[in-house]
Amino acid sequence: MVKLLLVIRKGGDKLHKKKILLSIFIFGLTLSSLLVVDIFFPLDFLKGFTVTDKIFIWAITSIFFVYRMNINSKRQLVTLSIASEKDENKEKDKSTISFKDVAGLEEIKEELQETIDFLNNPHKYIKMGAKIPKGILFYGPPGTGKTLLAKAVAGETNSTFLYSSGSEFVEKYVGVGAKRVRTLFERAKKEAPSIIFIDEIDAIGAKRNLDSNNEKDQTLNQLLVEMDGFNTSETVIIVGATNRIDLLDEALLRPGRFDRHIYVGNPNINAREKILEVHTKNKPLDSAVNIKSIAQKTTGLSGAELANIANEAAIIAVRNNKNKIFINDFNQAIERVVAGLEVKNPSILFKEKKTVSVHESGHALVGKILKSDMIQKISIVPRGQALGYVLKFPDEERYLLTKKELTNKIIVLLGGRAAEQLVFNEITTGAKDDLNKATEIAREMVCSYGMSSFGNITIEDYYIKYNYEVIRKEIKKILDKCFESALRILDENKMILTVVADELMKKETLTSEELDEILKQYELSSNTAT
Numbered sequence: 022m023v024k025l026l027l028v029i030r031k032g033g034d035k036l037h038k039k040k041i042l043l044s045i046f047i048f049g050l051t052l053s054s055l056l057v058v059d060i061f062f063p064l065d066f067l068k069g070f071t072v073t074d075k076i077f078i079w080a081i082t083s084i085f086f087v088y089r090m091n092i093n094s095k096r097q098l099v100t101l102s103i104a105s106e107k108d109e110n111k112e113k114d115k116s117t118i119s120f121k122d123v124a125g126l127e128e129i130k131e132e133l134q135e136t137i138d139f140l141n142n143p144h145k146y147i148k149m150g151a152k153i154p155k156g157i158l159f160y161g162p163p164g165t166g167k168t169l170l171a172k173a174v175a176g177e178t179n180s181t182f183l184y185s186s187g188s189e190f191v192e193k194y195v196g197v198g199a200k201r202v203r204t205l206f207e208r209a210k211k212e213a214p215s216i217i218f219i220d221e222i223d224a225i226g227a228k229r230n231l232d233s234n235n236e237k238d239q240t241l242n243q244l245l246v247e248m249d250g251f252n253t254s255e256t257v258i259i260v261g262a263t264n265r266i267d268l269l270d271e272a273l274l275r276p277g278r279f280d281r282h283i284y285v286g287n288p289n290i291n292a293r294e295k296i297l298e299v300h301t302k303n304k305p306l307d308s309a310v311n312i313k314s315i316a317q318k319t320t321g322l323s324g325a326e327l328a329n330i331a332n333e334a335a336i337i338a339v340r341n342n343k344n345k346i347f348i349n350d351f352n353q354a355i356e357r358v359v360a361g362l363e364v365k366n367p368s369i370l371f372k373e374k375k376t377v378s379v380h381e382s383g384h385a386l387v388g389k390i391l392k393s394d395m396i397q398k399i400s401i402v403p404r405g406q407a408l409g410y411v412l413k414f415p416d417e418e419r420y421l422l423t424k425k426e427l428t429n430k431i432i433v434l435l436g437g438r439a440a441e442q443l444v445f446n447e448i449t450t451g452a453k454d455d456l457n458k459a460t461e462i463a464r465e466m467v468c469s470y471g472m473s474s475f476g477n478i479t480i481e482d483y484y485i486k487y488n489y490e491v492i493r494k495e496i497k498k499i500l501d502k503c504f505e506s507a508l509r510i511l512d513e514n515k516m517i518l519t520v521v522a523d524e525l526m527k528k529e530t531l532t533s534e535e536l537d538e539i540l541k542q543y544e545l546s547s548n549t550a551t
């Protein structure tokens with residue numbers, strides 16, 4: 022309702038001036054016409070009136086006439102506004118995104134060509150009795166372009182794009198979620214060709230088990246029923262997206278349902294360059310900005326994070342009253358996106374600042390000695406929730422990691438806490454995030470990669486659930502050993518650790534070059550590394 026009124030107001034504002042002029046014109050025209058009629062065909066009941074009286078009477082009549090007209094035209098305006106708003110809604114469901122907007126992901130675009138051809142020329146397939154896969158499942162880490170791809174397919178085929186998220190169907194009351202699924206599919210059929218996109222499909226499609234709830238099962242069943250109910254001529258494609266394909270119920274992945282599984286991963290260096298190009302296309306860049314080198318130092322980041330970096334860089338440039346985006350703006354944006362917002366004027370105690378310096382220097386020093394990942398910067402300027410951080414990226418595109426490399430990663434992660442232990446003989450809560458990450462790597466080594474004393478075996482979720490103590494002991498064994506290594510490495514280089522920490526305390530940030538400069542003056546000991 023409010024929206025409607027706004028539309029009327031908006032229309033009214035534009036027409037306001039014109040309408041007043043038109044009203045005056047119509048008033049004049051009506052009045053003069055009435056007067057002319059009165060001269061040639063005088064009305065009986067006005068015979069006794071003077072000319073002035075008559076002009077007054079006809080003027081009142083004309084005003085009334087103009088007023089009536091205005092009301093009618095207002096009604097028309099309302100009708101028009103409603104109609105145009107409806108059109109607008111319809112337009113909203115049409116995607117304006119095409120494959121041009123999706124950078125990289127060439128093989129996936131190639132694979133989707135058939136689906137696009139089907140949506141554009143369904144008869145070609147129907148005539149041959151060919152069944153086109155109706156369900157496509159995109160899986161992979163967040164922010165890698167799954168939604169974007171689905172929108173692009175809709176854009177390429179001028180199909181209706183119906184977005185929904187799995188969590189929208191999760192309801193307390195039995196039957197509500199199922200009804201929503203039904204309504205969504207009905208709408209898709211009505212507005213075909215169309216693409217139903219269900220983000221976070223694991224919210225409704227998770228494996229059913231003994232303790233699963235009735236409402237969720239009904240919703241999932243309804244989804245399965247709807248997918249089975251398609252006939253070959255219906256030009257509706259269902260695209261699901263999830264970060265956790267392993268959680269999905271087998272029934273959902275069976276032929277005829279989501280039977281085409283497409284992995285959408287984090288971009289490699291070439292794709293990162295292309296994504297950055299797409300997102301800086303309309304931005305004025307300083308000639309020294311080299312997109313390739315930005316792509317080089319953003320290993321492991323997702324498309325969404327890269328898009329965010331391009332946008333942040335522009336915002337930083339505007340904030341500094343510049344009319345171009347400089348390389349330094351990009352560097353700041355990378356830090357902002359990777360490490361979070363810089364906290365201005367933090368009220369950190371001197372003692373804490375010292376602890377953070379030692380902790381971060383611990384990470385950096387162990388990292389340098391084990392040559393694990395490329396360190397770009399260490400900082401004790403708080404960002405986000407972190408009091409300090411080491412900005413680092415894996416130094417090359419890696420798909421395979423050796424056991425030693427994984428172990429080294431854990432040692433670097435535990436290097437922060439080990440430094441605290443060594444210097445202060447005390448540990449702090451600052452290592453929470455490091456511990457999480459280290460534990461996750463160790464867990465994967467034990468359960469997924471067969472890199473523990475259990476041997477070459479993967480361990481399934483249900484086994485972990487019922488034998489958690491045994492698994493936990495194995496994970497702890499790895500973590501304990503790594504912590505000891507970190508302690509040993511830092512103990513052997515304790516003097517350098519103190520020098521780096523003091524320098525960091527003084528300068529608050531050290532670049533990779535500054536760190537190398539310090540280390541050059543000393544001989545690093547790596548005798549007992551790992």
Ligand SMILES: Nc1ncnc2c1ncn2[C@@H]1O[C@H](COP(=O)(O)OP(=O)(O)OP(=O)(O)O)[C@@H](O)[C@H]1O
Pocket residue numbers: 122123124125126162163164165166167168169170220262263264296299323324325326328
């Ligand atoms: N390959 C790409 N090309 C261009 N932009 C990209 C690409 N990948 C991601 N982006 C940018 O990141 C944004 C978020 O991507 P999108 O929402 O498609 O990710 P997603 O995989 O669906 O994430 P999630 O799993 O979190 O839902 C896009 O709107 C776009 O700006």
Ligand SMILES: [Zn+2]
Pocket residue numbers: 380384434437438451452455
């Ligand atoms: Zn840390």
